[in-house]
Amino acid sequence: MNFKHKFVFLFPGLFVLIGILIFPIIFTIRLSLSGWNSYTPEMNFIGITNYIRLFTDDPRFWESFFRLSFLSVTTVVLQYVIGFALAMMVWREIKFKRFFRVIFLVPMMTTPVIMTVIWRTFFHESLGPVNDLLGGLGVKPILWLSDPVIAKFTVIIVEVWQWTPFMFLLLLAGLLSLPKEPFLAAAIDGASPFRKFVYVTFPLMAPISIGAIIIRLIEASKIMDTVFVLTSGGPGTATETSSFYIYIKGLREFQMGYAATLSFTYLVIMIISLTIIAKVLTKLMIKE
Amino acid sequence: MKTIKTCVTALISALLVFSPVAYADKWSDQFPHIKATGDIPGDCSYESMSKKNYKGKTLKINTHAVPVMGEPTALHAEQFAKLTGAKVDVTHTPAGDLYAKAMVPFQAGQAPYDIVFGFSNFINDWRRYLEPVPKKYVEMKQMKDVTPSHIGVASWDGVMYQFPVDGDRHYLKYRKDVIDNPEYQKQYKDATGKELRVPQTWKEYGEMAAYFNNWDWDGDGEKEYGSAEVMKKDDLMYAAFYSRSAAYSKNPKTPGGFFFDLETMKPLINNPGFVEALTDWVEATKYVPPGGINFGLGDEIGSFGGGQTLFSFSWDDAFVAAMQPDSPINNKVGAAQLPGAMKVWNRKTNTWDEGFNQAPFFVWGWAVGVAKKSKEKEMAFDYLCFFANEANHQADIGIGRFGVNPFRNDDFKVDVWTQIGWDKDIAQSYVDTLAQMEQSKNRVFPLRVPGTFEFNAALATAAAKALAGQLSPQAALDEAAKQWEDILNRVGKDNVRKAYAVGVAMEDNKQ
Numbered sequence: 001m002n003f004k005h006k007f008v009f010l011f012p013g014l015f016v017l018i019g020i021l022i023f024p025i026i027f028t029i030r031l032s033l034s035g036w037n038s039y040t041p042e043m044n045f046i047g048i049t050n051y052i053r054l055f056t057d058d059p060r061f062w063e064s065f066f067r068l069s070f071l072s073v074t075t076v077v078l079q080y081v082i083g084f085a086l087a088m089m090v091w092r093e094i095k096f097k098r099f100f101r102v103i104f105l106v107p108m109m110t111t112p113v114i115m116t117v118i119w120r121t122f123f124h125e126s127l128g129p130v131n132d133l134l135g136g137l138g139v140k141p142i143l144w145l146s147d148p149v150i151a152k153f154t155v156i157i158v159e160v161w162q163w164t165p166f167m168f169l170l171l172l173a174g175l176l177s178l179p180k181e182p183f184l185a186a187a188i189d190g191a192s193p194f195r196k197f198v199y200v201t202f203p204l205m206a207p208i209s210i211g212a213i214i215i216r217l218i219e220a221s222k223i224m225d226t227v228f229v230l231t232s233g234g235p236g237t238a239t240e241t242s243s244f245y246i247y248i249k250g251l252r253e254f255q256m257g258y259a260a261t262l263s264f265t266y267l268v269i270m271i272i273s274l275t276i277i278a279k280v281l282t283k284l285m286i287k288e
Numbered sequence: 289m290k291t292i293k294t295c296v297t298a299l300i301s302a303l304l305v306f307s308p309v310a311y312a313d314k315w316s317d318q319f320p321h322i323k324a325t326g327d328i329p330g331d332c333s334y335e336s337m338s339k340k341n342y343k344g345k346t347l348k349i350n351t352h353a354v355p356v357m358g359e360p361t362a363l364h365a366e367q368f369a370k371l372t373g374a375k376v377d378v379t380h381t382p383a384g385d386l387y388a389k390a391m392v393p394f395q396a397g398q399a400p401y402d403i404v405f406g407f408s409n410f411i412n413d414w415r416r417y418l419e420p421v422p423k424k425y426v427e428m429k430q431m432k433d434v435t436p437s438h439i440g441v442a443s444w445d446g447v448m449y450q451f452p453v454d455g456d457r458h459y460l461k462y463r464k465d466v467i468d469n470p471e472y473q474k475q476y477k478d479a480t481g482k483e484l485r486v487p488q489t490w491k492e493y494g495e496m497a498a499y500f501n502n503w504d505w506d507g508d509g510e511k512e513y514g515s516a517e518v519m520k521k522d523d524l525m526y527a528a529f530y531s532r533s534a535a536y537s538k539n540p541k542t543p544g545g546f547f548f549d550l551e552t553m554k555p556l557i558n559n560p561g562f563v564e565a566l567t568d569w570v571e572a573t574k575y576v577p578p579g580g581i582n583f584g585l586g587d588e589i590g591s592f593g594g595g596q597t598l599f600s601f602s603w604d605d606a607f608v609a610a611m612q613p614d615s616p617i618n619n620k621v622g623a624a625q626l627p628g629a630m631k632v633w634n635r636k637t638n639t640w641d642e643g644f645n646q647a648p649f650f651v652w653g654w655a656v657g658v659a660k661k662s663k664e665k666e667m668a669f670d671y672l673c674f675f676a677n678e679a680n681h682q683a684d685i686g687i688g689r690f691g692v693n694p695f696r697n698d699d700f701k702v703d704v705w706t707q708i709g710w711d712k713d714i715a716q717s718y719v720d721t722l723a724q725m726e727q728s729k730n731r732v733f734p735l736r737v738p739g740t741f742e743f744n745a746a747l748a749t750a751a752a753k754a755l756a757g758q759l760s761p762q763a764a765l766d767e768a769a770k771q772w773e774d775i776l777n778r779v780g781k782d783n784v785r786k787a788y789a790v791g792v793a794m795e796d797n798k799q
Binding site: 146148248 | 384385387388391392394395413520521522523577578579580581582596738739741742745749752753754755756757758759774778779783
């Protein structure tokens with residue numbers, strides 16, 4: 001067979017790869033070097049002007065990035081802890097196991113935007129049922145969406161509710177695939193449930209945990225729909241995340257060139273930070 | 289002979305009088321939306337549109353989300369489709385995304401939508417992509433009734449790019465049953481030593497709103513609050529801020545710009561006048577309903593229209609919603625010009641000029657145009673003409689949630705409003721308020737310059753930070769002014785100056 005013919009079979013895959021991955025990245029880089037906006041509707045070349053603006057004159061982007069880091073790390077940690085607990089619960093032989101497994105997955109199956117609208121109604125400070133219920137218990141109305149600090153936790157509540165099932169699903173699959181022998185050995189040794197968890201279950205689950213955490217971190221770092229619907233980044237800029245800020249610059253203020261700069265910079269930062277996080281997690285959780 | 293003449297005259301008169309009624313019966317049976325008036329004869333009436341045949345053609349419209357403007361767009365699209373046989377696809381988009389949703393395809397040379405809805409202040413950015421309204425429509429009877437200020441808003445350099453479907457201004461709405469209540473007047477006087485009256489200044493507004501905050505003053509078993517305002521960032525809140533700023537910053541003694549000094553193009557939005565307004569606004573967060581800091585326009589309409597607050601100020605919608613028959617505060621509201629201030633900043637002398645000052649804000653409103661690249665321009669303009677025909681317009685302006693507000697001379701007649709159930713004195717106060725604003729010589733018009741969206745977004749973000757307590761009013765507006773300088777440098781001062789001069793000429797009564 002002619003060696004070159006082999007490449008013919010690679011072309012479709014290569015073509016798709018270039019079309020959906022390489023081209024958009026190259027286009028974004030090129031766009032980031034332009035001043036395309038509402039009054040300059042062209043892909044002109046302005047060099048690294050946008051990058052200089054980002055690194056010297058745009059504290060709002062960096063604030064939104066650190067806010068995003070807080071929100072994503074907090075939500076993923078909570079999702080991991082709750083997801084692990086729920087998975088452990090239905091991993092054992094309990095009544096209505098199948099029912100609980102399905103119920104726990106329901107939030108993930110709902111449409112995020114619609115669920116966030118419902119959450120926003122729940123948390124509405126004068127019309128929502130949450131403050132009504134709290135009022136019935138004698139608790140003062142809480143400014144779920146109007147207080148800059150509480151609003152962040154409201155976003156966290158909604159995110160945790162929506163995406164814990166994903167963590168649950170991955171961790172349950174991991175638990176179900178664990179070998180039985182280490183648990184039998186621990187039982188023979190008379191290990192308590194706590195020691196079994198610390199010395200057997202958790203270490204065996206480490207590779208799956210790292211994978212689940214990284215997948216969720218990637219997803220959580222793109223948080224947009226919840227913020228968009230729940231708070232629109234407010235009050236003020238208290239819940240504004242990087243992706244929401246990029247969206248505002250690009251699709252609201254129509255600074256396409258600058259939004260591309262933000263996007264590309266954000267992509268590079270995420271690749272670097274997620275790689276570091278994965279390495280740190282591996283070091284911490286997987287003992288040789 | 290005389291008898292024959294009399295009979296013929298009577299017959300002709302009867303035909304003239306009853307023919308519209310005959311139309312009304314015919315069309316209002318099919319389209320109950322116009323049951324109050326029936327069809328009103330005209331170039332774009334139901335009757336005229338029924339003679340058009342657009343079968344097999346599709347009209348694509350991008351409009352705002354339901355209900356404000358989105359609902360009438362969809363309703364008239366459905367009616368238009370029934371009358372002409374056209375297929376009409378309506379896409380609903382949040383207010384903040386209307387600009388970009390049209391601009392992306394505009395700049396790419398595409399026309400995914402034949403008709404695009406947006407705000408009248410987009411005109412400078414959009415006009416190069418919009419088809420000017422053809423002469424045939426500009427000269428129609430229904431267009432001749434549009435007020436000169438709204439023709440001006442829809443036009444640039446004498447060319448009409450936006451088809452008038454709405455007219456806008458900000459004014460004060462208040463609970464007449466509270467302000468005019470002698471018991472409350474006495475109670476308020478005893479408590480504060482001041483008169484309870486329609487607030488003349490923003491300070492009075494704040495004092496009254498604070499007094500009537502967080503207690504059940506209408507006896508419905510629910511707590512009421514002081515004021516409902518559009519405070520949500522990215523949801524038109526900058527317009528609310530300009531309304532609050534006008535009295536403190538629009539000094540009739542210093543022509544030549546409200547947003548910028550036209551001569552130097554220095555942003556004025558961090559001068560003491562604007563700072564005073566933002567300080568008042570931060571104070572207002574204490575007398576809005578819980579969650580009021582996140583109120584968008586829809587929330588504001590619902591809150592005031594639902595009887596939750598004493599005051600509100602913004603577009604007509606909340607007032608009209610409050611006056612609808614199903615409103616809990618039907619015929620219990622009043623309209624007045626925006627409050628003034630007892631001092632106004634003089635940027636020439638850098639001091640406050642003492643004395644009462646009031647400045648109506650002719651805020652931008654809904655606007656709509658036809659894409660230059662559209663292949664269905666004729667159908668598109670027919671749709672818009674049908675949307676704004678007399679029968680539809682009269683029905684639309686009486687429905688608060690529609691967001692269609694007066695822009696025709698006929699709308700400023702008391703009868704138009706008493707016919708839909710308004711008390712005569714309320715209708716009179718409403719009509720008088722609108723008329724006084726038209727007559728004012730100290731008006732503020734919206735910013736209509738290249739990059740309008742960037743300027744307004746920068747201001748909204750800064751104001752939102754102040755409302756949330758993240759920055760002081762002065763620091764927030766300094767931040768906004770710095771960003772305005774940056775935007776000016778990017779867009780080019782001369783480009784902005786040239787466009788801004790058009791608005792300044794209107795403000796300085798030179799046009």
